[in-house]
Amino acid sequence: MQTINTSIIPTKQTFAKVVAPHELDLEAICVFAAIGFFLDTDTYWKDSKVLAAASIHTLDDKGFLQQSRPYFKWHYTPRDITFQQALEEFTELFESIIAEQIGRQKVILPLSGGLDSRTQAVALKRLGAEVHSYSYQFKGGYPETHIAKAIAKACNFSFNAYTIQKGYLWSVIDQLAELNQCYSDFTSPRQMAIHHQFLEMGEVFSLGHWGDVLFDDMKVPDDLPFDDQVTLLIKKLLKKGGLQLAQQLWQAWGLEGTFETYFRNRITALLQHVDIPHNANAQIRAFKSLHWAPRWTSVNLSVFKSAHPITLPYYDQRMCEFICTVPEAYLKNRQLQIAYIKTKAPELARITWQDQRPFNLYNFHRNQSPYNVPHQIAGKLKRGISAVLGNPYIQRNWELQFLGADNQQHLEQALLHQELQELVPESLIKANLEGFYEQDALANAHAINTLLVLSKFNQQFRHA
Template sequence: MDLKTLKTDIIPKRPTGIKVAAPHELDLKAICCFVATGFFLDSDTYWQDEKVLAPGCIHIIDDTGTLQGSEAYFEWHSSPRNLPFNQALDAFSELFENIVTEQTQGHRVILPLSGGLDSRTQAVALRNHASVNTFSYAFKNGYPETKIAKQIAQQLGMPFRSFEIQPGYLWTCIDALAKINGCYSEFTHPRQMAVINTIGSMGDLFSLGHMGDLLFDTMGLPQLNFDEEVSLIQERFVKKGGYELGALLWTSWGLIGDFDAYLKLRLSEMLSKITIGDTNAKLRAFKSRYAVTRWSSNNLSVFESAAPIALPYYDNRMYDFVCSLPEAYLSNRRLQIAYIKRHAPALAKITWQAQRPYNLYNYSRNRPPYNLPYRLFNKSKRILKGALNRPYVMRNWELQFVGEANDKHLKHHLFDSGLDTLVPLAHIELIYKKFKTHDAVCYSHPVSMLLTLAMFNNLFNK
């Protein structure tokens, strides 16, 4: 028997699927958990005979494509070194800039900019690159994030383009998006899909800042015991409306056992694979290994459909570095902020969107009473927009599900696409009604998951 090895990245850009000995039937338990959380757990897929290879492992596969064994070459750990902060900053600066240079050298780089820190650190690392084209986008009637991004680009002398994402754009591209992401994540988040062809022509390589905010921050938690950590994971990763829909499907599909107990067991088993004592480091590792791998990474395929992608925070060297840092150095984005201040102080003076109207020098004043004038002014603007029938758009789903035209498309996919061959019509009607009349914020998630199942049912459930 011929054997080959396959090495999966610590955080893969895309999961690697493999066939296993099982019936080619829907994995209904996995789908219930998918609905509840928004991502498939661990190695689950839609199908019983298809699994995803574990990240950070070397896998042995025979000539029939069957997995014979796996061995981890990386385990998430917390091994903080006793080093001064400036020494940690030196190490981060050198590592980050080396990675960015290796990934982008000789390329015409396309850099998405936001009002946050991850893309700003990339802009600093690319400040001397020969060819960088930048862009940003904002929702119509949303916060004008593009203004901050434009200031960053102008300060560095980088060409910049601004895009406004229009309401209802999803319905013109949902078929293409479903084929790109395989219906392994819902469709309201990858707003780049609205302009993907245009931004893809701006260069030959996307440099993306995904995962920086997770690696270089702490969750600010006290030390918890294992059961408390599992409860916290349930609280943070299980959506209230998604759990309700998952429980309905569990019952209607006649699955054995209790959905709540099964979901808690799966999350507990996943967490037990991470042998870290410190709660903050442990939950960072949990989110990286499971949520990023099975949710965030999935939508990278949208960018990749237009041009190759490079992700400095996905480089394997970054994870050992993060695991070697004291938790205090990772809290409140300290390293990224210090890096920007050291190498591009003018960029540090530009508004930090998460702390607006403050910047990287004065964001500590974003608390009462200092921030009350801005908060009152901002609230007044939102009220005025509402009075003018221009509601302030703060969430992705508002751009795609709210309004008469959006509602028409949404109802078509939920009620006229054959989804009721998979999901009982009574459940579809109940979730839709609660979204429209009860709590749109809570039920936007299960509505979006129903839309995802509708597209999967049409395209892949053959």
């Protein structure tokens, strides 16, 4: 017998066998097509499951799952504390966790223009850590490396800026498929573009994943009815074009009923299991932490992990437990992180917050009309001029990896000439390619991303 304890938010998927036919779980794959990740413990196969988070699992000597028992359940038990007390507790906890995680190692810190990595930068600076930081931006996109560089300079960190280039995916796609095992699309983990640079940067990653979920509300009333929570989650989960692709596959594979009914029933059951009846924000956050984080966010941590050990302060069990006891009013609108940065490193608070640009942590409340109108006009003019000059503004990685003649050739080779037709009807593949290249790229990008994953899965894993 073997016992495996999974973290509250696991950093990797751990698989176990179950007694079931060794055949594709087509319903689960339809969900993947709709939302971009697998739900709950689902995998590509009926006889394989991912071990659930925050549980103790018993496996027999052949790797079959015998029993799972949860040791932690997300809850909402707010304490009667002031905001200042919550801030002091967060400060001590956050800095202690990071100090324990990094020890005396040289830290690699990916920096963005947002708050999560900036909060880490404050802690690492205060701890006196040796840090090498980096950031990247899309070729032809918003220059977010400028913000990251300013943060690094204020903290006296060494820094590299990278530009994500057009078409890099095709030289690394097989390696990426091995790393994430086809449990994610291939254009979201843009860190793969600079994967070869990681070995020279330091000794341990400090990654800021999931801070934006734990330290914010879910933008809903606390008393939002359960059925409305289900509807909201479905809306948030479905990718643009994902429902259509899932419906197409459901019909092509002759599955019973409708995908919409199946999917709503799954979300309803999973949300009922969370069972935080008195606060919708806490319940939705818990749902996302149970399912979104381990089955989507964590999947591509494997790219970092293949180069160096990884640490994630927001994933730490103590941080999850802390969040369950903080009043929702203090989490709303990132208040704790903002107050921490302003209190401990005001120079970093004065640097532009990318989501609120051109404003910073002191004046972002002015990001509304009429204060932000000049910035919006300037942005539109700049993008318009670039488009006229034949340089469209790039906002998403798939634009760099799928658009253009060379990319189209690679994509069609992957979708039409690598036996994907064993799994997906050729007519469906061609219809989605036509929709992407001849009709509306944005509306069909997710479908193309998913079909590419299914092609690599069929090629590299299905017959293994």
